[in-house]
């Protein structure tokens with residue numbers, strides 16, 4: 474091992490972003506592991522030079538402008554750990570690639586929005602673009618897909634990719650407390666950002682899913698094609714009812730392969746059968762399940778965030794570059810993928826939720842006035858749309874309410890048909906508000 478490390482190409486790093494991940498990476502370069510023996514730090518950049526930091530940066534050259542650091546002749550590899558899909562992160566990554574320097578980043582937002590263009594730029598300048606840390610933090614899932622599974626045809630990738638949402642859902646399930654209360658606790662404990670929108674809306678998991686799907690199915694990342702739905706509408710009643718039915722609710726990110734490449738990408742709360750490996754992923758953990766042929770089903774679990782796990786993935790990318798690995802990440806696992814990338818994959822608006830999709834069973838929760846005949850009207854309406862109910866739960870009335878939640882699950886159907894029926898619920902005067910619909914996953 475000693476000889477293997479000493480044979481590697483020494484690399485001079487420029488690190489932009491000295492927060493959680495940047496600090497973790499500097500710790501690894503300063504430590505005693507393999508990275509410390511091949512990497513030196515030529516310069517660092519962040520927003521505020523005077524800020525007190527957990528790592529000592531006094532011996533590194535300081536750059537106010539990350540773009541100047543990215544293009545500096547003393548930098549071999551530019552490490553972007555600032556975040557953001559545009560602004561300084563994008564400008565600096567582009568400057569590094571233009572200068573023919575390889576880039577390692579953890580920035581899923583940047584790659585999900587602009588990955589195809591950045592990969593093309595890297596190829597044009599003979600540079601490498603690496604981003605293992607951008608998906609599921611410490612879980613080496615990009616490596617698993619592009620290296621370990623390179624001889625497989627992958628049919629589906631799904632997972633729990635946002636630790637904040639998983640922590641919130643787990644706590645709501647465990648304690649019976651409401652979304653807002655648990656979110657406030659998660660913010661106090663540091664599991665959720667002061668502005669949690671990117672996490673709870675599903676967008677962060679959507680960024681990661683677009684990247685995973687691109688690698689798994691040899692496509693270009695297309696965040697605009699991901700149907701997004703967040704966890705804000707989930708109530709303790711939903712979690713309790715799901716449990717009663719033998720399921721858990723998770724924010725599931727899922728991409729499936731169709732005839733021409735990626736068929737469907739969605740991030741949405743989903744009832745996961747209690748026997749599915751993802752049902753047992755609790756708290757801030759992440760998990761990825763890969764269905765591939767001939768290997769079968771693989772499940773990877775671990776810590777998807779935090780200084781150590783994320784820096785571990787950044788360091789592995791840097792070590793790969795030191796090994797001289799030049800295989801592009803977005804090229805996918807090999808000969809099974811289509812060669813063509815969709816035009817305009819980096820642009821466009823977010824996909825309309827639920828526009829297409831295979832047959833699935835669904836969970837529907839709606840609130841109705843507590844009076845006779847209401848349930849019969851709802852079942853009639855569903856029957857007129859040829860939708861069959863599999864199970865029907867009527868929860869006891871909740872305190873302070875003259876209405877009751879009713880919960881049903883359907884036999885397999887197309888979501889568009891179910892949505893058409895639900896649109897007619899609005900005309901039933903006893904139905905209050907809008908229905909919540911979640912798919913069931915076995």
Ligand SMILES: NC(=O)c1ccc[n+]([C@@H]2O[C@H](COP(=O)([O-])OP(=O)(O)OC[C@H]3O[C@@H](n4cnc5c(N)ncnc54)[C@H](OP(=O)(O)O)[C@@H]3O)[C@@H](O)[C@H]2O)c1
Pocket residue numbers: 489490491492493494495518519520521522524539553554555556557560561579580581582606607610777778779780783
């Ligand atoms: N945290 C994780 O566990 C995790 C996991 C996977 C991926 N990531 C990704 O890793 C990246 C970094 O995340 P993080 O958690 O380390 O973030 P963070 O703790 O907020 O740190 C961000 C760093 O970037 C600097 N920065 C922010 N905006 C800047 C700007 N406009 N110009 C120059 N510097 C700027 C900040 O400077 P100051 O220090 O001066 O404020 C700070 O040092 C993000 O893309 C994130 O999505 C994070």
